[in-house]
Amino acid sequence: MTDQSSEARHGKRGNRSGGWWPVALIVVGVLILAGNLGLGLGPLWRFLGNALQLWPVALVAIGLDMLTRGRYRLLVASVAVGLVVVVAAYGGFGRTAGPPVTVEQAVAGARSARVTLGVGASAVTLGAAPNATAAIWGTVRPTRNEHVEQKAAKRGDVLDFSLRSRTTGWPFFNVFGGGSGGSWNLTLNEDLPTDLVIDGGVGSLTLDLERADLTGLDLDAGVGMITITLPRAGGFTGTVDGGVGSTTILVPADLAVVIEVDTGVGAVNVEAGFEKSGNTYRSPAARTAGADVARLRVDVGVGSLTIRSRR
Known part of the structure; x- marks a missing residue:
């Protein structure tokens, strides 16, 4: 009985293994495949660049989560992610090209x-x-x-x-x-x-x-x-x-x-x-x-x- 319970626990743990790495590998594979097929990735890189430029939003979100002792963690995270996605998609806060x-x-x-x-x-x-x-x-x-x-x-x-x-x-x-x-x-x-x-x-x-x-x-x-x-x-x-x-x-x-x-x-x-x-x-x-x-x-x-x- 004990052995069966142990095997069941290990089996469940094994099913949960892998974390986010499989997803990351899939994303990287898709990007490489798109490059091999000659698909333009300019919009994607610009979106990622805009998102990385907004990294201080993560600090604000962490600070708010600490102040509220995690009571509104889901709300704070949702607002932060939504803000980054929307602003990055529309090119950042006035991040236009400079004069020629x-x-x-x-x-x-x-x-x-x-x-x-x-x-x-x-x-x-x-x-x-x-x-x-x-x-x-x-x-x-x-x-x-x-x-x-x-x-x-x-x-x-x-x-x-x-x-x-x-x-x-x-x-x-x-x-x-x-x-x-x-x-x-x-x-x-x-x-x-x-x-x-x-x-x-x-x-x-x-x-x-x-x-x-x-x-x-x-x-x-x-x-x-x-x-x-x-x-x-x-x-x-x-x-x-x-x-x-x-x-x-x-x-x-x-x-x-x-x-x-x-x-x-x-x-x-x-x-x-x-x-x-x-x-x-x-x-x-x-x-x-x-x-x-x-x-x-x-x-x-x-x-x-x-x-x-x-x-």
Whole structure:
């Protein structure tokens, strides 16, 4: 009788085991799956960012619960959670993007450039076009609690330009991009050889580099969807360190490129026509003898990678 009672107690305890971990695993799995399928998660990250910005509500709720000795715990918790959900869903208390910042950096006689972009919680669109005087130009619309820092220096014939996001307040919570989010719309000078460095944050990255004269690419991605159109001209080297989200690499028909892929947590989808050897893929143009081959190394991270020809 005692053994049966003990087994029954252990059985009930076993049925209750697991706690909230299974739910957490399910949520994480759904997020990763959404990233693999290329679904936009921007609204979700903004909602989480807004919610984290409201963390002091938890302190108020705990204080009220202590003052009332827990008599109204359910009511206090319900009001606190409801307040956070409603305010986070509607973008926070006036957390709108700040006034636009104009970016226009002169070539100043440089023969090449190194451009560094340190992105915060913003969507980035970068292209290339001719310009008689500017190395890079465009508009940045920062988020609230963010300012954009521009620095330029000339070292010999090389222009070193950096554009970085700086935040105020609590950095941990700002990193999730509370509020409506910002935008970076920039253009490189297609006639100026450029070494491009991007430190990604939270938000989508759309890099149309087909017309760019790229000498190097170093992209450290954050959280969001990434689309990269590689330059038509080869000869450059680059690395793409994937973060969390889907990455799509578009290869112009005439570009000879060898792409080495380091698979993380996610799927790799490569269009037919790219020659595969181990974890390396060669574009059709890379098989031509004497081609000026570009070399790209991609670390998938958590998410999906798609490589295909530009249509």
